[in-house]
Amino acid sequence: MKIDLIKTLDAQNVKSEAPVIRIGDTVRVHIKIKEGSKERVQIFEGTVIAKKHGGVNETFTVRRISYGVGVEKVFPVHSPNVVQVETVRKGKVRRAKLYYLRGRVGKAAKVKTKL
Helix, strand or coil: CHHHHHHHHHEEEEEEECCCCCCCEEEEEEEEEEEEEEEEEEEEEEEEEEEEEEEHHHHHHHEEEEEEEEEEEEECCCCCCCEEEEEEEEEEECCCHHHHHCCCCCCHHHHCECC
């Protein structure tokens, strides 16, 4: 009984067309931001360094360098605040998690492009 209830709630909250996100891709995430009564869309562009969980709880972590400081944000895939996820560049990687990029700066922090 409880399991069926959880499954139905999960099915209601899952996006019908979830974006295809792969590790190493450079993505542009469009996020809804509320400021008082106004609402706007802000873009966060960076490299996907991790994906976690699955189903409704699925998240992905995007990292970028902003003014010389590394910034990471974790986005839920099925959140209504994530409007759109565009893939700018496909990355060629051999790992599931790219946490090693945290210790790299400049050109060393680049991911090779998949042709």
